[in-house]
Amino acid sequence: MKRRAKFLVGGVFILGALGYLIYAGVSQSVVYFVTPSELMAAPVSGKTYRVGGVVQAGTLKWEPRNLALSFVLSDGKTTVPVRHKGTPPDLFGEGRGAVVEGTWSADGHFQAASILAKHSEEYKAPHDAASQPGYKELMRTLQGGSQ
Amino acid sequence: MTPEIGYAATIVAFGLALYGSIASAIAGRTGRRPLVASSERAAVGVLVLVTACMLLLIYAFLTFDFSVRYVAINTNRGTPFYYRITGLWGALEGSIILWTWMLALYTLIVVVQYRRRHPEFYPWVLSAMMGIAAFFLLVMTIPAPPFERLTPVPPDGRGLNPLLQDSGMITHPVALYLGFTGFTVPFAFALAALATGRIGDEWITITRRWTVIAWYFLALGLLIGGWWSYHVLGWGGYWAWDPVENAAVLPWLTGTALLHSVMIQERRRMLKIWNLTLVILTFSLTIFGTFLTRSGIIGSVHAFTQGTIGAFFLGFLALVLLTSFSLLAWRMDRLKAQGELDSIFSRESVFLLNNVFLVAAAFTVFFGTIFPLLSEAVRGVKVSVGAPFFNLVNIPLFLGLLILMGVGPLIAWRRASADNLRRNFLMPTAVGVAAAVIARALGIANSLVLLCIAAVVFVTGTIVLDFLRAVRARRRSGDGWAAATLGLLRRQNRRYGGFVVHLGILVVALGVAGSNAWSLHTETTLGRGESAELGGYRVRFDGLRASEESNHFKVTGTFTISSGVGSRDVLYPAKKFYAQEQNPIAYVDYRLGLIEDVYLVLGDFARDGSQATIKLQVNRMVSWLWLGGLVLTLGTGLAILPDRKKAA
Numbered sequence: 011m012k013r014r015a016k017f018l019v020g021g022v023f024i025l026g027a028l029g030y031l032i033y034a035g036v037s038q039s040v041v042y043f044v045t046p047s048e049l050m051a052a053p054v055s056g057k058t059y060r061v062g063g064v065v066q067a068g069t070l071k072w073e074p075r076n077l078a079l080s081f082v083l084s085d086g087k088t089t090v091p092v093r094h095k096g097t098p099p100d101l102f103g104e105g106r107g108a109v110v111e112g113t114w115s116a117d118g119h120f121q122a123a124s125i126l127a128k129h130s131e132e133y134k135a136p137h138d139a140a141s142q143p144g145y146k147e148l149m150r151t152l153q154g155g156s157q
Numbered sequence: 158m159t160p161e162i163g164y165a166a167t168i169v170a171f172g173l174a175l176y177g178s179i180a181s182a183i184a185g186r187t188g189r190r191p192l193v194a195s196s197e198r199a200a201v202g203v204l205v206l207v208t209a210c211m212l213l214l215i216y217a218f219l220t221f222d223f224s225v226r227y228v229a230i231n232t233n234r235g236t237p238f239y240y241r242i243t244g245l246w247g248a249l250e251g252s253i254i255l256w257t258w259m260l261a262l263y264t265l266i267v268v269v270q271y272r273r274r275h276p277e278f279y280p281w282v283l284s285a286m287m288g289i290a291a292f293f294l295l296v297m298t299i300p301a302p303p304f305e306r307l308t309p310v311p312p313d314g315r316g317l318n319p320l321l322q323d324s325g326m327i328t329h330p331v332a333l334y335l336g337f338t339g340f341t342v343p344f345a346f347a348l349a350a351l352a353t354g355r356i357g358d359e360w361i362t363i364t365r366r367w368t369v370i371a372w373y374f375l376a377l378g379l380l381i382g383g384w385w386s387y388h389v390l391g392w393g394g395y396w397a398w399d400p401v402e403n404a405a406v407l408p409w410l411t412g413t414a415l416l417h418s419v420m421i422q423e424r425r426r427m428l429k430i431w432n433l434t435l436v437i438l439t440f441s442l443t444i445f446g447t448f449l450t451r452s453g454i455i456g457s458v459h460a461f462t463q464g465t466i467g468a469f470f471l472g473f474l475a476l477v478l479l480t481s482f483s484l485l486a487w488r489m490d491r492l493k494a495q496g497e498l499d500s501i502f503s504r505e506s507v508f509l510l511n512n513v514f515l516v517a518a519a520f521t522v523f524f525g526t527i528f529p530l531l532s533e534a535v536r537g538v539k540v541s542v543g544a545p546f547f548n549l550v551n552i553p554l555f556l557g558l559l560i561l562m563g564v565g566p567l568i569a570w571r572r573a574s575a576d577n578l579r580r581n582f583l584m585p586t587a588v589g590v591a592a593a594v595i596a597r598a599l600g601i602a603n604s605l606v607l608l609c610i611a612a613v614v615f616v617t618g619t620i621v622l623d624f625l626r627a628v629r630a631r632r633r634s635g636d637g638w639a640a641a642t643l644g645l646l647r648r649q650n651r652r653y654g655g656f657v658v659h660l661g662i663l664v665v666a667l668g669v670a671g672s673n674a675w676s677l678h679t680e681t682t683l684g685r686g687e688s689a690e691l692g693g694y695r696v697r698f699d700g701l702r703a704s705e706e707s708n709h710f711k712v713t714g715t716f717t718i719s720s721g722v723g724s725r726d727v728l729y730p731a732k733k734f735y736a737q738e739q740n741p742i743a744y745v746d747y748r749l750g751l752i753e754d755v756y757l758v759l760g761d762f763a764r765d766g767s768q769a770t771i772k773l774q775v776n777r778m779v780s781w782l783w784l785g786g787l788v789l790t791l792g793t794g795l796a797i798l799p800d801r802k803k804a805a
Contacts, residue, residue: 097760
């Protein structure tokens with residue numbers, strides 16, 4: 011009986027420690043998923059949010075020299091001004107979906123620690139990249155410019 | 158025509174698998190031999206038909222048959238030859254074919270290996286495996302048909318997701334699925350044991366090698382996945398606690414627990430219910446993982462298509478759990494343990510603790526992964542927990558597991574005397590502590606790294622101590638050093654194979670600790686000729702050039718890396734512009750090293766090539782993960798060598 015009690019105490023101790031770790035882990039790293047409307051309705055500074063929306067056309071600003079990225083995220087109803095220090099990720103652009111994670115800053119903008127561009131696996135008709143003036147020009151300037 | 162033939166083959170294979178499953182179950186109950194033979198033929202038929210499906214789909218890929226939706230989505234005319242073949246498992250439908258094919262192959266191996274050796278289990282094993290194959294064939298028929306037509310037929314396909322056009326993506330799914338399907342065999346034997354009521358250790362002894370192999374492939378799949386993430390995704394990490402990764406690591410954790418706890422049953426006739434539960438859980442988690450990642454209920458960076466497939470997997474998961482645990486409850490009276498725990502200081506207890514830690518880790522990963530669902534159901538708030546949660550909870554568990562790794566194999570069965578403990582652990586503990594003290598004196602301040610070093614040196618110490626003792630014992634009986642070492646490895650291959658696997662895990666552990674503690678990164682914009690510095694490296698931007706590749710355009714940066722030692726190197730990170738993607742995809746360049754990797758990502762650039770934004774990282778000890786994988790492979794190979802006694 012004494013032996014069984016020892017194992018029981020050990021088991022309870024391990025479970026307790028695990029429970030505590032889980033509790034502490036959750037409260038430290040919880041991230042709230044919100045839409046721009048939900049965020050702007052009651053933004054709490056210091057809380058970590060994950061906001062999903064579309065990058066509004068004409069709002070994307072990128073200054074490479076000081077790695078300052080800013081844009082406005084929209085869900086069609088409300089908009090959130092977002093700032094981020096760092097390069098825009100692949101597949102990120104105006105009119106495209108993006109998910110930003112970060113905190114609300116008291117001075118009225120969302121400071122994104124990370125940006126995820128959303129891309130779908132759905133079928134898209136392929137377009138001929140070579141025919142697009144953008145690529146052609148890029149090829150030309152780079153081939154002529156740097157060699 | 159190809160798609161129709163493929164579709165017909167799928168339906169016939171489904172019918173055969175279902176028939177084989179039912180027929181061999183009846184044979185199991187009634188002992189009618191002809192029925193078993195008939196289901197064996199059905200198993201052969203399933204393998205032939207699924208192989209045909211796979212070849213037909215590969216043929217459709219190679220001939221650019223864009224009338225097949227799956228081909229149109231996953232390839233285009235510019236896709237290189239080998240990616241047209243591996244495009245087979247580039248997305249869901251083809252992955253299911255691959256999975257089913259491996260399952261059919263394993264079923265046939267089981268037929269060949271066991272038809273004469275275990276007549277009581279065999280029909281039930283066959284029934285279970287063919288039942289599972291029938292489920293996957295059903296998935297291939299209804300929710301995820303690989304041969305679905307696309308109208309109108311597009312002139313060109315969309316192309317394989319550029320991120321998947323990488324060697325890691327050729328091997329990663331294959332290894333992972335070999336692991337997932339591999340656990341079907343022990344699971345089928347466990348069901349057979351329950352069905353026949355022969356719940357001794359037979360099923361464990363028979364399936365030990367299968368469990369080891371499945372475990373190994375899962376580990377390999379996880380490591381290759383890490384390598385892919387590291388060198389393709391361009392964020393410089395190998396593990397992000399993403400739901401998809403978690404789904405794959407869950408069965409690995411419970412499988413690891415299973416590998417250890419079966420030893421207790423073999424030796425002490427204990428933990429019978431526990432072992433059956435673990436094998437059921439492990440198999441169920443392989444199904445759960447597919448459900449989780451393919452149902453779209455959890456957001457993930459791995460953007461997968463959603464559909465009814467989630468419901469199929471959920472239904473099957475419910476069926477598996479219900480059947481297995483009902484059988485278990487039905488046989489409960491026969492599952493009484495014959496041994497019992499005598500002392501906390503015993504090998505049984507340490508193995509039990511190892512199981513508790515592994516299952517606790519699995520539970521926390523499970524909990525963290527489905528936390529968004531729980532929270533939404535309970536509180537109506539959408540929340541998630543990220544990497545900090547998983548790290549906080551799992552680091553103590555894994556450190557504990559590392560230490561147990563040293564204690565378990567050496568501590569005495571039943572009750573360890575003080576003398577046994579002193580003899581086995583005094584030296585290794587002293588060396589481990591000394592190593593941490595020396596590391597501290599050398600300037601390593603990170604306490605987690607120090608703990609990890611202490612644990613790793615301690616475990617290595619126990620392994621070396623044990624091995625040297627055994628070699629010395631053989632030397633006394635007259636063998637030379639080499640003969641003694643080799644003889645020992647061969648004769649006790651299972652024990653020492655396990656030790657080598659442990660060493661591999663230690664190497665991985667050091668890599669994880671070191672890379673987390675010491676890696677550096679910076680992000681900056683450079684004009685042509687300008688330099689950035691990080692961790693003793695100087696990176697100069699020399700210019701950009703554009704080029705046209707077979708299926709994409711490429712803008713390549715040239716960067717000269719010089720270090721204090723005077724060595725010079727040039728890295729060419731690039732951006733690839735694929736026709737099917739609107740935005741470019743980064744192509745990372747790196748210089749791998751044993752101690753540190755230089756890792757360079759081209760972020761953004763000025764169109765005239767005068768300026769580039771880069772992410773520069775000096776990642777330390779990441780290579781140890783891949784090295785650890787190599788050691789793991791050697792150890793597994795040693796552990797599954799055929800028994801010598803039987804051969805003689």
